[in-house]
Amino acid sequence: MTEGMDFSLSDYQQDLIRNMENFARKEMAPLAYELDRDSKFSMELWGKMGELGLPGLTIPEQYGGSGMGALDSCLCLQGLGRGGGDTGTNLSLGAHITIANMPIVLFGTEAQKQKYLPRMATGEWIGGMGLTEPGAGSDAGALQTRAERRGDHYVLNGTKMFITNGPTGTVFIVMARTDKNSKGSRGVSAFIVEKDFPGFAVGKKLEKMGNRASPTSELIFEDCLVPVGNIIASEGEGFTKVGQGALEWERVVQMGFWLGTMEYSLELSIEYSRQRVQFKKPICEFQAIRHKLAMMKLDIDATALLVYRAAYLKDLNRWSDTEASIAKLYLSQAIMRNVTEAVQIHGGYGLMKEYAVERNFRDAKLTEVGGGTSEIQKDIIARNILKK
Numbered sequence: 001m002t003e004g005m006d007f008s009l010s011d012y013q014q015d016l017i018r019n020m021e022n023f024a025r026k027e028m029a030p031l032a033y034e035l036d037r038d039s040k041f042s043m044e045l046w047g048k049m050g051e052l053g054l055p056g057l058t059i060p061e062q063y064g065g066s067g068m069g070a071l072d073s074c075l076c077l078q079g080l081g082r083g084g085g086d087t088g089t090n091l092s093l094g095a096h097i098t099i100a101n102m103p104i105v106l107f108g109t110e111a112q113k114q115k116y117l118p119r120m121a122t123g124e125w126i127g128g129m130g131l132t133e134p135g136a137g138s139d140a141g142a143l144q145t146r147a148e149r150r151g152d153h154y155v156l157n158g159t160k161m162f163i164t165n166g167p168t169g170t171v172f173i174v175m176a177r178t179d180k181n182s183k184g185s186r187g188v189s190a191f192i193v194e195k196d197f198p199g200f201a202v203g204k205k206l207e208k209m210g211n212r213a214s215p216t217s218e219l220i221f222e223d224c225l226v227p228v229g230n231i232i233a234s235e236g237e238g239f240t241k242v243g244q245g246a247l248e249w250e251r252v253v254q255m256g257f258w259l260g261t262m263e264y265s266l267e268l269s270i271e272y273s274r275q276r277v278q279f280k281k282p283i284c285e286f287q288a289i290r291h292k293l294a295m296m297k298l299d300i301d302a303t304a305l306l307v308y309r310a311a312y313l314k315d316l317n318r319w320s321d322t323e324a325s326i327a328k329l330y331l332s333q334a335i336m337r338n339v340t341e342a343v344q345i346h347g348g349y350g351l352m353k354e355y356a357v358e359r360n361f362r363d364a365k366l367t368e369v370g371g372g373t374s375e376i377q378k379d380i381i382a383r384n385i386l387k388k
């Protein structure tokens with residue numbers, strides 16, 4: 001073996017995936033159809049995930065979490081996807097453990113950690129992050145939400161858009177401009193906002209094509225009073241430090257459950273192609289179908305290597321947005337191929353709601369839009385390779 005090129009997961013890591021997969025098969029997959037149909041986030045399921053410690057994966061043990069790194073957290077989510085856990089619930093979990101928990105873990109004061117992390121670790125408090133606005137998506141630096149200091153409080157005004165866990169969340173990390181003369185990513189600060197703070201309101205739940213179990217909404221701030229003790233890091237560091245730090249975690253960890261979803265989709269396609277008989281043969285005996293299955297497997301393995309590499313670099317503190325963007329972009333393209341072929345293999349049944357491949361087909365589109373669109377990932381990769 002070439003030194004330094006061991007691609008295997010440890011026994012511990014394989015157990016992590018297997019345990020999560022077993023949980024998902026038993027507790028999540030049976031609910032997936034109903035949660036999607038009713039666009040429902042199940043608090044009962046969330047409670048079971050809490051008992052397993054899932055909401056606290058990335059929170060240090062001293063605050064009640066498991067203190068896992070990026071790769072191990074990613075593997076846990078992969079197991080949930082592989083076992084047929086619905087992507088909506090997984091998306092809500094992923095947002096909670098990365099963009100809600102991590103800003104406090106990485107940059108919070110001791111008082112903030114003690115107040116928020118133990119209850120976020122158990123899942124009693126669900127978290128989210130408000131960065132995107134109606135007029136600021138890919139160009140997040142164009143955000144217009146303002147925070148003005150008045151005595152012991154900041155006063156927030158503005159609206160956030162497409163916020164995962166908006167309707168269910170208790171704690172939100174909110175980006176707002178504190179320096180009104182600043183432009184772009186400078187002059188923006190991060191705040192911990194609780195749902196009961198005066199002047200804070202949650203907009204109506206948004207109806208989505210996929211990931212429907214994950215509740216999404218606007219967040220509205222009208223003279224919302226946030227204690228000065230709830231700023232994370234210093235004024236002006238919200239975007240450049242807190243936001244970036246959390247989004248790095250989001251990118252690598254969230255990819256885990258999408259990778260697992262690709263594996264589940266292949267498993268369903270293999271099963272179906274074995275039992276579906278046409279022209280007196282199981283359709284898996286037709287080369288056209290066999291090649292689809294082979295290409296799905298190829299995409300899964302290539303995606304896994306890229307995702308694991310990005311997460312591994314994160315754990316080594318050698319974060320590289322080139323490698324993360326390559327993984328995210330490849331995963332998005334690969335999963336779109338995967339879900340398309342899964343439906344095709346299922347023929348007409350693949351278009352029917354009771355088949356999970358129909359749901360996966362709708363869910364997967366988010367990978368090309370959320371957490372930075374594919375166009376933006378290409379821009380990041382191109383910018384970085386042109387710099388060299």
Ligand SMILES: Cc1cc2nc3c(=O)[nH]c(=O)nc-3n(C[C@H](O)[C@H](O)[C@H](O)COP(=O)(O)OP(=O)(O)OC[C@H]3O[C@@H](n4cnc5c(N)ncnc54)[C@H](O)[C@@H]3O)c2cc1C
Binds near residue numbers: 161216370
């Ligand atoms: C289900 C869901 C959950 C989400 N959860 C959260 C959340 O929890 N918190 C949060 O803050 N945000 C969240 N988002 C927002 C998400 O991050 C944004 O949707 C995403 O960043 C894209 O922004 P946009 O939708 O405004 O699209 P736009 O930025 O308006 O893009 C529209 C199109 O133009 C393209 N485009 C834009 N700029 C360029 C450019 N410079 N070059 C080439 N093409 C370009 C885009 O690639 C895209 O194809 C969520 C979104 C969804 C759909």
